[in-house]
Amino acid sequence: MPKTTNWREQMQSVVGAKGYTSDDDDMAPWLTDWRGRYTGAASAMISPASTQETAEILRIANEHAVAVVPQGGNSGMVGGATPDASGQSVILSLRRMNRIRTIESEDQLVVCEAGVILQNLHEALAAEGLRFPLTLGGKGSATVGGLVSTNAGGTQV
Numbered sequence: 001m002p003k004t005t006n007w008r009e010q011m012q013s014v015v016g017a018k019g020y021t022s023d024d025d026d027m028a029p030w031l032t033d034w035r036g037r038y039t040g041a042a043s044a045m046i047s048p049a050s051t052q053e054t055a056e057i058l059r060i061a062n063e064h065a066v067a068v069v070p071q072g073g074n075s076g077m078v079g080g081a082t083p084d085a086s087g088q089s090v091i092l093s094l095r096r097m098n099r100i101r102t103i104e105s106e107d108q109l110v111v112c113e114a115g116v117i118l119q120n121l122h123e124a125l126a127a128e129g130l131r132f133p134l135t136l137g138g139k140g141s142a143t144v145g146g147l148v149s150t151n152a153g154g155t156q157v
């Protein structure tokens with residue numbers, strides 16, 4: 001467990017350099033929603049690469065009362081993935097959690113991480129002769145976590 005009392009350092013030590021940025025240019029594309037209606041500010045963007053890292057980041061955020069805004073592909077239409085203007089919150093980007101863990105063709109079962117992009121899921125399943133029917137115009141950006149979170153429908157639901 002990190003020994004520092006500084007939440008930034010603690011989070012950095014969990015996700016490493018690849019998973020942490022507070023650089024304005026790095027964060028800029030993720031501070032405005034897809035339609036350009038909402039723009040916020042964030043004190044950092046944290047990108048965990050595993051469930052364990054995500055859990056640890058949330059533990060630290062909870063301990064230090066840091067507000068967290070989960071974000072997948074940022075293709076939502078209602079600003080839910082955009083932090084508010086205070087600059088106090090962190091974006092929790094799930095995009096590095098993009099592994100499809102198992103495809104069980106016979107049972108038609110797939111287990112994947114929250115950051116898997118819908119189109120990638122379609123392609124991986126098509127390669128196994130399967131079809132994942134949920135689809136929508138944002139499939140090249142929308143992630144499984146975002147789809148579940150928003151109960152996204154699309155054209156075939």
Ligand SMILES: Cc1cc2nc3c(=O)[nH]c(=O)nc-3n(C[C@H](O)[C@H](O)[C@H](O)COP(=O)(O)OP(=O)(O)OC[C@H]3O[C@@H](n4cnc5c(N)ncnc54)[C@H](O)[C@@H]3O)c2cc1C
Pocket residue numbers: 034069070071072073074075076077079080081094114115135136137138139141142143144145146147148149150151152153154155
């Ligand atoms: C061209 C286009 C067409 C679209 N068509 C449709 C459509 O037909 N039907 C439809 O329903 N939507 C549609 N959408 C909207 C959007 O694609 C869906 O809402 C999609 O589910 C958002 O996924 P995302 O990964 O981009 O989520 P984001 O936009 O990143 O986040 C959306 C919400 O989910 C939360 N969230 C994201 N990931 C997680 C996670 N891992 N854990 C917890 N919370 C999370 C965010 O905090 C936010 O509140 C469309 C979008 C585009 C751009």
